[in-house]
Amino acid sequence: MGGNRLGKIFQVTTFGSSHGRAIGAVVDGCPAGLPLDAQDIQIELNKRRPGTSEITTPRKEEDKVEILSGIFQGKTDGTPIAAIVYNKDVDSSAYEAIKYKPRPGHGDYGWISRYGHYDYRGGGRGSGRVTIGHVIGGAIAKKLLENFNIRIIGHVTQIGHIKAKRVDFNRIEEYTLENPVRCADKKAAEEMEKLILDTKKRGDSIGGIVEVITLGAPAGLGEPVFSKLDADIAHALMGIGAVKGVEIGLGFKVAEHKASEINDEYCIKEGRIRTLTNNSGGIIGGISNGMPIVARIAVKPTPSISLPQRTVDLKSMKETTIRIKGRHDPCICPRIVPVAEATVAIIIADHMIRAGFIHPCNIEIES
Template sequence: MGNIFGRKFRITTFGESHGRGLGVTIDGCPAGVPIDEEYIQTELDRRRPGQSKITTQRKEGDKVEILSGVFEGLSTGTPIGMIIMNQDQKSKDYSHIAESFRPSHADFTYHEKYGHRDYRGGGRSSARETAARVAAGAVAKKMLAHFGIDFKAWVSQVGPLKLDNHYQALDLSAIESNIVRCPDANMAEKMIELIDDTRKKRDTIGGVVSAVISGVPVGLGEPVFDRLNAELGKAMLSINAAKGFEYGSGFEGVSMYGSEHNDKFFTDENGQVKTETNYSGGIQGGISNGQDIFFRVAFKPVATIMIDQESIDIHGGAVTVSGKGRHDPCVVPRAVPIVEAMAALVIADHFMLNQSTRLDQLKA
């Protein structure tokens, strides 16, 4: 339970941080989608550990192997199976917490829910599970690219350091130009310095990933409980360490009057319906309105810190827990491709669901 995402474009992920490997099965991908293994690998390389001094130093190549559902470079319409083998597990780094609960980790809740847990790297609760999501998201991106739908995510905040510019004022082509994935070079340097200083203090810090989805057609999203904003929120909050989701004006919109906040419609020179502003974030009534979908995801400081903390063990006794092993001082640089992947999976699912909404679409 809980390992399946989507209805029409559906994925099932499996595997643990220190198991033999992780994988994903995609069910519902149409036949004829070009499946570029090199592109999938490029997306995984953006997420993989050990890529810079401000990420965990675990050395995983995260090499993807396609097992099924692809022939001669195209999807066949049958389930696509992909696997990523683990290579650099150091399970002994976790032997000290075999019977202890790390503060703010899933150790306690998994132990209470299942009565038995894989303590090596957090097992299934580890963020390493997201590698499978990124692989699946790459396939969704490839499919949606045929319809002009594009995904961009970037780091907009680390601790108190925050980009104030609207995304339209940013050069999003510069996202991959630095190791923190911030499109503003000056702010990126400050963020990198803050993360590196935090690492040297053996502590962690949080941040925000912002994202924009462009080219989304009007009509994606289902009433009442499967609104597109609700689906995106669920997807983002399913990512490890995610603590908040907002789209469009978000929480700042509460300080505006309705007369300021309403997005006025107009018809452009090509006869397309547009809005003068986009406080709605591209979604109205839970349905995409054709404008850019803009959202933000807040991530907490990573729970594993290299500082002694008081906690308890499985018997309720007091213990001192200190972090060991290799961990991210800040999760947001590696969360960027995960946010894009989950957004692509949501849009792919609703894009396919929407094709059965109207009779004229079925005829087409």
């Protein structure tokens, strides 16, 4: 059974695996009238492309996108937008040796349990490489949201024990592009880079936290009871491979607080209703309140490490040991930034249409 689709009206269906022929996405439900070309998607794909620095996997992929449908005379025409990226630098040699030995921390065992027949090369469709589909969908969503002055900004806030200092929301985008770690706090970014390289040398990997902020979203996004905006964001973000937790606003810190300390009180600023604080991260009771929407994800260390690990040989049903070769990221956080942005963008775009802020058929029609 499926599960390869995100969004209810703005729907992104993705396909493809790490070592297959191509990876792609079909975006159905994008209104007509949106100016869009391959370059809009390419820019976002370049942000997640591997091999761009010392701290990412050495796999070399150009990740050049090709749009197959849905654009007419430079604009979306309301029909599905299909876009693909061919896999080029495929090296499956390392995987034959371990095809019956599930790698600790990887989804191999679950996939085998579920499907029986499993593409074990590079993790198959369980690979991080499938997030190309997220990014294609997200690039289109971002372009759509830009037309409504909504911006989605991701950045790394923690790697291992190193935590970034909070930076003004409007500067994050600029700052994160300046370093390979995608952290807006320069000093922390340097330390993080060192930590990642150090971890890499030891054949290990390290986790971290990524934050995604949405600026400009109106109050009123989110459907009660089971399709709350934060629920849909949590769903989408938890769908990214390495994510083990999602929180909104203060997140897990709310457990330690009293309501009198963290309730966001209302005020009027420049004629608009705002809150004095934003502990709720822009979403209360599942509906946006017009403040910045703040979501954070816990990203586990890439499970592929070259150190020896215990596992089981599924053929002989005996315990054994593996060492994982292949090419991997010592810390996936920097490359998850554009993926998390894309993912949130899809959800916000979807809810903008669902709530009637964007016309479902053509963005030029007043909604």
